Amino acid sequence: MTAPPEQDELWAWWREKPYPRRRLAKDEFLFRRGDPVTNMFRIEAGVVRLERHTIDGRRLILHAAGPGALLAEASLFADSYHCDACAAEEAVVSTCAKAEILAAMRIDPGRALQFARLMAGQLQAVRQRLELRSVRAAGERILLHLELKADAATGTFAVEGRLQDIAAELGLTREAFYRALAALERGGRIRREGRTIRIERRGA
Numbered sequence: 680m681t682a683p684p685e686q687d688e689l690w691a692w693w694r695e696k697p698y699p700r701r702r703l704a705k706d707e708f709l710f711r712r713g714d715p716v717t718n719m720f721r722i723e724a725g726v727v728r729l730e731r732h733t734i735d736g737r738r739l740i741l742h743a744a745g746p747g748a749l750l751a752e753a754s755l756f757a758d759s760y761h762c763d764a765c766a767a768e769e770a771v772v773s774t775c776a777k778a779e780i781l782a783a784m785r786i787d788p789g790r791a792l793q794f795a796r797l798m799a800g801q802l803q804a805v806r807q808r809l810e811l812r813s814v815r816a817a818g819e820r821i822l823l824h825l826e827l828k829a830d831a832a833t834g835t836f837a838v839e840g841r842l843q844d845i846a847a848e849l850g851l852t853r854e855a856f857y858r859a860l861a862a863l864e865r866g867g868r869i870r871r872e873g874r875t876i877r878i879e880r881r882g883a
Contacts, residue, residue: 690749692783693721698773703727703766709750710764716757718774720750725770726840730847731762740847742804743767743840752797755780767840812850817859820849822868825878834878 700723703709709720709727720727722744729741729751741762744750754760755777784791807827814820824845829836838845846856863869870877 690721690747693773693775696775698775700771700773703770703772705766705768707766708763709766709772710760712760712763714760716754716760717777719752719755719777719780720764720772720774722746722748722750723771723773726767727770727772728765728767728844729762730765737850737852738847739850740844741808742801743844743848752794752801767844808848817851817855818863818868820851821845821856821859822863822878824849825869825876829876829878834880836876836878838874838876 698721701709703725712731724746726743726745727750728743731739731741733739750764750772751760751762784794811820811824811827814823825836842860843853843856846853849856851859860869864871867879870879
């Protein structure tokens with residue numbers, strides 16, 4: 680999992696400076712909901728998830744970011760974090776003061792415009808996740824997620840990380856997710872091949 684090219688380009692200047700780095704063990708928290716936002720973090724290695732927990736204890740994954748991505752970009756304009764950041768695997772992040780990034784944007788309007796485009800793309804992604812969670816049937820919710828993420832030409836989806844993380848992203852319990860996934864496979868809607876899931880096109 681790597682950052683989209685436009686995001687890596689936006690933060691290219693970050694790589695040119697020796698910002699402090701921090702190593703995270705798997706499942707270690709980088710920050711918690713309510714912590715003050717004084718620094719921003721760029722992922723150098725590994726994957727870090729943004730997540731929240733429901734009243735009944737379920738974990739919802741809001742986003743998973745990999746190398747080259749800035750984490751929780753919207754927090755640049757917030758006083759405190761609105762979610763937790765937890766390492767999905769061993770990870771390395773670099774740290775830059777929030778004030779330094781805001782100052783750089785004031786100096787360079789082009790950079791600020793790039794950031795606005797990035798935020799617009801992430802807003803679209805959030806709306807997509809909300810649309811997915813509005814689908815009540817677990818199997819149809821999973822299938823729609825796969826169709827949105829799969830390669831358009833081949834209908835294949837490469838699983839990155841753990842399948843249970845997809846369950847959390849879709850707002851499903853682990854048990855409901857695996858039951859629905861097995862039902863889709865039995866019904867011939869998908870085919871699992873190792874770390875790849877292929878959508879079986881009807882009428883193909």
